[in-house]
Amino acid sequence: MTRPSAGSAPSLAVPPGAVPSSAAPSSGRSRGTTTATTLPGWAFVPAAAGAALVLLPLVAMLTRVRWSELGPLLTSESSLTALGLSLRTSAAATLVCVLLGVPMALVLARSRFPGRDLARTLVLLPLVLPPVVGGIALLYTFGRRGLLGQTLEVLGIQVAFSTTAVVLAQSFVALPFLVLSLEGALRTAGDRYEVVAATLGAPPSRVLLRVTLPLVAPALASGTVLAFARALGEFGATLTFAGSLQGVTRTLPLEIYLQRETDPDAAVALSLVLVVVAAAVIFLTYRRRGER
Numbered sequence: 001m002t003r004p005s006a007g008s009a010p011s012l013a014v015p016p017g018a019v020p021s022s023a024a025p026s027s028g029r030s031r032g033t034t035t036a037t038t039l040p041g042w043a044f045v046p047a048a049a050g051a052a053l054v055l056l057p058l059v060a061m062l063t064r065v066r067w068s069e070l071g072p073l074l075t076s077e078s079s080l081t082a083l084g085l086s087l088r089t090s091a092a093a094t095l096v097c098v099l100l101g102v103p104m105a106l107v108l109a110r111s112r113f114p115g116r117d118l119a120r121t122l123v124l125l126p127l128v129l130p131p132v133v134g135g136i137a138l139l140y141t142f143g144r145r146g147l148l149g150q151t152l153e154v155l156g157i158q159v160a161f162s163t164t165a166v167v168l169a170q171s172f173v174a175l176p177f178l179v180l181s182l183e184g185a186l187r188t189a190g191d192r193y194e195v196v197a198a199t200l201g202a203p204p205s206r207v208l209l210r211v212t213l214p215l216v217a218p219a220l221a222s223g224t225v226l227a228f229a230r231a232l233g234e235f236g237a238t239l240t241f242a243g244s245l246q247g248v249t250r251t252l253p254l255e256i257y258l259q260r261e262t263d264p265d266a267a268v269a270l271s272l273v274l275v276v277v278a279a280a281v282i283f284l285t286y287r288r289r290g291e292r
Helices: 028-037 041-063 067-074 077-110 116-127 131-142 149-154 163-189 192-199 204-215 217-232 236-242 252-262 264-291
Strands: none
Touching (some): 077 116, 077 163, 077 204, 077 217, 116 163, 192 204, 217 264
């Protein structure tokens, strides 16, 4: 190897395979700016039309809110009863989603077994299934003459048209949101840290609690919040499987549907509550993702 002569400038040759700093990718902010400037101008037209399709109905609803009467409308007995029932059942459904969805996501992401793709398809089916169809499926499973309902009826347990039915309906439609979010995070994170922990002698349960779950904690939190929001807004499956009994199964979406015929102002005010909750959920979820 030749040495640089005295007084000569050090060599600036770039090793093979290295990328000069000037050619290296810039920060995320610069990449985002570059991508925006390379977009064709016509792309902003349908993008604006799509935004208008989403925002204009919300703006139209806001124009119908009677702000001076908002307090009395939201604090009426029927509204508070429906809101309280929705919060309780949505919290219970979210707990069910966490208890069942975390193991399901782990199995789908970390294990290999025949029919895994089919199992994933069936787990995510409620995402695209009409909620009414889900309600009918639950009714023929847990109803009096259902697959499990007859046995439960003999034991003195009635599920259909009860608060338990509301929780089951909400869990049915919300579970895929948590599974999808968590499974994607598990696949992205990989299993190298878990393999290292297992190599060092940690048992599987300890690896799960001390390595896997902390690694995907942001995705678990986002999936949990999305599941809660989906459960809070559930309508079709709840109406079909649980009915609309005030104080028992009449959740906030069902109350809005009924108030639409008798008191449109109350229906708009209650709809505003769900819009605010949904917007807060989406904001917090994507803010958490952006901070990672």
